[in-house]
Amino acid sequence: MGRLLLTTLEGNFYSCKHCKTHLxxxxxxxxxxxxxxxxxxxxxxxxxxxTVGELEKRMLITGLHTVVDIxxxxxxxxxxxxxxxxxxxxxxxxxxxxxxxxLKVLGPDGNSYLASHDPQLxxxxxxxxx
Numbered sequence: 256m257g258r259l260l261l262t263t264l265e266g267n268f269y270s271c272k273h274c275k276t277h278l279x280x281x282x283x284x285x286x287x288x289x290x291x292x293x294x295x296x297x298x299x300x301x302x303x304x305x306t307v308g309e310l311e312k313r314m315l316i317t318g319l320h321t322v323v324d325i326x327x328x329x330x331x332x333x334x335x336x337x338x339x340x341x342x343x344x345x346x347x348x349x350x351x352x353x354x355x356x357x358l359k360v361l362g363p364d365g366n367s368y369l370a371s372h373d374p375q376l377x378x379x380x381x382x383x384x385x
Contacts, residue, residue, distance in 0.1 A: 269297075269360045272367055276304045276329035278355065281363050285352060289381050295357040295368060296335060296381070302353040304328045310339060315381045318343040325353060334359050354381070 268334055269279045289296040308324035321340035335354040341350050347362050357368035 263265060267363055270332065271304075271327040271329055271353060271360050272359055273334060274329035275361065277329050278302055278304055278327070278334065278360060279353075289354060291335075291354065291356055291381065293356050293358045295355065296316075296354045298349070299353045299355060302355065305334065305353075307337060307339060317346055317381050320324050320346065320349070320381075332359060349381075 258372060266280045268277050269281070270277050279302050282298045283302075284297050285300055286298040287295075289298055302325065303324040304327065306328055308326065310321055310323055312321050319337055319342040320337055321342070322336040324336050326333055335356045337353050338349040338351065341349050361367055
């Protein structure tokens with residue numbers, strides 16, 4: 256964690272909506288089918304310029320997971336979470352991967368994601384059950 260993205264690949268990265276700190280490269284997206292409490296979310300292999308919170312167990316739609324919240328190093332905004340442990344065998348592929356909530360980031364085109372633009376609210380959802 257806390258690694259800094261040293262190069263800028265124009266148009267190929269996601270950044271913090273609040274302070275524009277670079278967070279992830281578009282090539283590191285594993286899945287665009289996740290949804291969370293705040294709408295659409297993407298699963299990434301790698302994220303930079305974040306710090307992590309405390310380990311906690313959460314019951315998500317896909318079962319029990321041990322996760323840590325991830326925060327922007329630039330402004331401290333919560334951006335999503337990292338899967339540390341998936342307690343269900345079918346969810347093990349998520350371990351060590353990151354969720355970025357699209358409402359909290361700017362996309363490669365520099366625009367914010369708007370929940371009203373999401374035509375599909377079902378699928379590989381993993382938001383909190385609450």
